[in-house]
Amino acid sequence: MTDSDVPVRCPACRREHAYAPPSYPCACGAPVVPPVARGATVTPVTDRTWADEWVIVRCRMCGRRDQWPQPELECDCGAVLRIPVRAVQAPSPAPSNPATPTTPAPPTPAAPPTAPAHTSPPLTTPTPRPAFQPVPVRTAQDAVTVAALYLRWLGYADIRGAVKRAPSGVRVAARGVIALIEPSVKPTSLRDVECVWLSAMAESVSCVCFSLAGYEEAARTRADALSVPLFVIDLTGTPQPVNSAADDLMSPG
Structure with a gap:
């Protein structure tokens, strides 16, 4: 068992497993690993719903919160075990300071009208996707x-x-x-x-x-x-x- 492995005991047959959480690519390119809750009780999958199939994970590099597959482990006895994941905390709102007075900016005089420039629009190319x-x-x-x-x-x-x-x-x-x-x-x-x-x-x-x-x-x-x-x-x-x-x-x- 490596440091990243999590010990999992099947509640059906009591077998011990060393579970390594999967890694998925974030939109920023960094690997995202669901934060498995060590010591939490695993549950056999008896019925599948969408809410149970996906978990929210935050990328440690860019802070993006996204949905990723719920970690699961298939035991040798045939049971499919759902591995609990630590909940992602919502980001705290930025503090506001209503006591600070604001001074309106002075009006800016309108610029005189100018003739439109007859230039060609810049050429753009679609942004390539990262490799799947x-x-x-x-x-x-x-x-x-x-x-x-x-x-x-x-x-x-x-x-x-x-x-x-x-x-x-x-x-x-x-x-x-x-x-x-x-x-x-x-x-x-x-x-x-x-x-x-x-x-x-x-x-x-x-x-x-x-x-x-x-x-x-x-x-x-x-x-x-x-x-x-x-x-x-x-x-x-x-x-x-x-x-x-x-x-x-x-x-x-």
């Missing part, structure tokens, strides 16, 4: 985590809402998008693509699909017609684009 940091896929939950992290990498903020079972797979909601993740060995079907597209249309948002086993040919054809981005998640935890809509979604800017 994959998370190895060992379980179905890992695939859902990768898809959520990838959505954030694409620029979809405020990933929240219920993780709920679709006709097949798992749906994750973010601001402006609904994502369907199929974490099984079954290819995503035509019905799956059409259902998530219809749901997105009803909520006036975009949609995107992630799959571990790929897509049926009819599903790919329909996704191309509806401009639904399709991605395949490999076992390294890196989503790969399958169609042109996915390529366009990955394009910076």
Whole structure:
């Protein structure tokens, strides 16, 4: 056991584990590690809700507070254990000094009108994204985590809402998008693509699909017609684009 490992005892079989918290990349580029609460009681996962799947962690480098996957450990007995994380304290408001009088600035005389300059606007280029940091896929939950992290990498903020079972797979909601993740060995079907597209249309948002086993040919054809981005998640935890809509979604800017 290293200094960063946390001792965890499974409440089901009483096995002892040395748990190393995962590291995720902050937007500033620094690694973010959920602050595991040493000595706290772990609980088996019996039912999954969105509130239990994510925790708020503050980056030590830039102070950014963001949502990251709730640390979990799979015991040899088959139990999945939820590892408690220390709560993040809200930042204190800046003190105010109402007793200090303020003097209004003297009015500035208006400048005489000038003719507009006929110059060309400066050329700008989209800011490139940092490289996506994959998370190895060992379980179905890992695939859902990768898809959520990838959505954030694409620029979809405020990933929240219920993780709920679709006709097949798992749906994750973010601001402006609904994502369907199929974490099984079954290819995503035509019905799956059409259902998530219809749901997105009803909520006036975009949609995107992630799959571990790929897509049926009819599903790919329909996704191309509806401009639904399709991605395949490999076992390294890196989503790969399958169609042109996915390529366009990955394009910076």
